[in-house]
Amino acid sequence: MLRSEKDRSFYIGYTSNLENRVKKHQLGYSRYTRTKRPWKLVYFETFDLKSEAIKRERFLKDQKNTTFYESLIKNWSGSSVG
Template structure:
């Protein structure tokens, strides 16, 4: 399984969208400061995720979400998410 996820920075409420095979470890990776892009805005909280059977599907969805560039769209998506937080 592959995941597309949105994490939110507790520092400035910014979002980061990514995809991974191991959601728990990826969120930990961001919070340990091991990702150059997200290291300055930690801590991060998982606020949304979707599960896919293939990496190709996950990448397509990640690209779609990143192309939205609309905070209202992301907030609505997150508000309707029924998942549980990781990390």
């Protein structure tokens, strides 16, 4: 989960290479994230299976709730999940 330092919005996605994905967002490769740079990585989880990661991504996107996201980030230990 990335958070825009420009407008405080969130971006949620999955990837097999977190460092590369964040870098591409910072460089403006994504049309959606380009105008909201810079971004800060505020939360991530790891999963063994791509299908699990996609399922979790969909769940998080369905929340559409800043309070939920902020609570998740606040209580995050930075460790892996899944």
